[in-house]
Amino acid sequence: MFGKLTQIAESKIREAIQKGELKNLPGAGKRIKIDNMLFVPAEDRLAYTILKNAGLAPNEVLLKKEMETLQNSINDCTEMDVKDSLKKRLEQTTIRYRIIMEKRLRR
Secondary structure: OHHHHHHHHHHHHHHHHHHOOOOOOOOOOOOOOOOOOOOOOHHHHHHHHHHHHOOOOOHHHHHHHHHHHHHHHHHHOOOHHHHHHHHHHHHHHHHHHHHHHHHHHHO
């Protein structure tokens, strides 16, 4: 099935190129950044790519970024009460992240 779809897609792309419909597209001539999606199951990679291109991100990606930001804040913080609060938030965020990843591995 995918072989037939690939042939149709390639045919449509060739047609569009011949008609000049693909000229002056945003990003034309620029390198394509390939994201490492080894942690994403193969069947979910297309969906992740679509979400990313739409400016959206899956929860685990957002949580990872939040964890990194919290860790940096902890490292820079000098007030112990604020630092403790940040550590607690990091711990909670890490737990949420691990739950999502465990569910993903059980699929």
